[in-house]
Amino acid sequence: MNWTWFYRLGSPLWFYQTTTRWLPWLSLLAIVLLSTGLIWGLGFAPQDAKQGNSFRIIYLHVPTSFLALAGYFLMAAAGAIGLIWKMKLSYMIMKSAAPIGAALTFLALFTGAVWGKPTWGSYWVWDARITSMLILLFLYFGVLALQYAFHNEEAGNKASAVLALVGTVNIPIIYKSVDWWYTLHQPSTIKLTSAPSMHPDMFQPLLVMILGFYCFYVVALCLFTRVEILRRERKTTWVGELAARSSYEVESDKK
């Protein structure tokens, strides 16, 4: 069996070149989807019968929460691939996923808090869903901090990969928390196994927002990873040539 595609996938140069080609299109798609979804959701989706207009926060809360969880899976998977196959690129992706995931988890908590105030009467309650999301935020912080805690880059990579993997225990707990415990948080609106418990007029803009946030996530992850590639591969010929070419362009712009 031919495994070269697998090794090419692990090549920072290949990743850098491919993302240079695809990023403009993906960014455009993200902008179009997010602005469409936001205007649709905020202005045109019908009001919720019980929650009124505060329900419109769902168009930010659900996509950010989705990505906070999916991003954690991706980070842990990248860590595992790094541990098993010693793939450089995969550690770079793991490191890049941590700040983005932390920011999205914070957003999920923040949008949840400002939704909670008009709906539950409180910004914060220590219930299962919210507390397990807070733990997710701390796990992201932990992975971030471990990266910088070691002088040896390799040791930092391995330690954060192990923490990321151990932390995946938390993900099913977050998913199931609304079913396992008595909680204020409403059960999931969207399920893989059944139709969404939401009117199509409300659901369609949500779907657009979720797709838009997925595109945004990929763009952000690629951008962070590209910076990491430059830093870690700075001694290679291709990065040197790239840097020389870009500084030459800057100088000719000045003239």
Added chain:
Amino acid sequence: MKFQFQDLSQMLTMDGHGVYVWSAVIVTLIIIIGLIVRPLLQHKVALNQIAQDLAREKLRKEVAGESN
């Protein structure tokens, strides 16, 4: 599909829920724009740094070559 508010000022207040909805929107926008801008700036800084280091290295080699 129709616009749910009579005018934009009504959309801003959202029957008293505007503060919550719009603060969620604004904070989300600030953070996701930040997540794009930050790596773009760092990318530029990293490339400049590497180019500078290479230029310095080259200069040092030239000077060392002359003194020999």
